Amino acid sequence: MPETNCELSLRQIADDEDLQFLVEAAAQLGIPVEQLTKEAIEKHIADRTRPKTMKGTVQAFRLPYRPSKARTDKGLKDEQR
Secondary structure, rough: OOOOOOOOOOOHHOHHHHHHHHHHHHHHHHOOOOHHHHHHHHHHHHHHHOOOOOOOOOOOOOOOOOOOOOOOOOOOOOOOO
């Protein structure tokens, strides 16, 4: 799937209150605001697309035991050549 290079500024996707929160959080972590935003978006996408575990106990599929049928010495059709 080709990627389109679409540049968005943080001001286009976040309001002033959210932007201030991002700036403070990035300053505490010592990373740029853009990197913090990118990591948060990637984590959100990974969490949403991760396969969910199945509920209950997983058990192997097993057919019930059936004794083999008696076989005759003849094939499916008698050969008379």
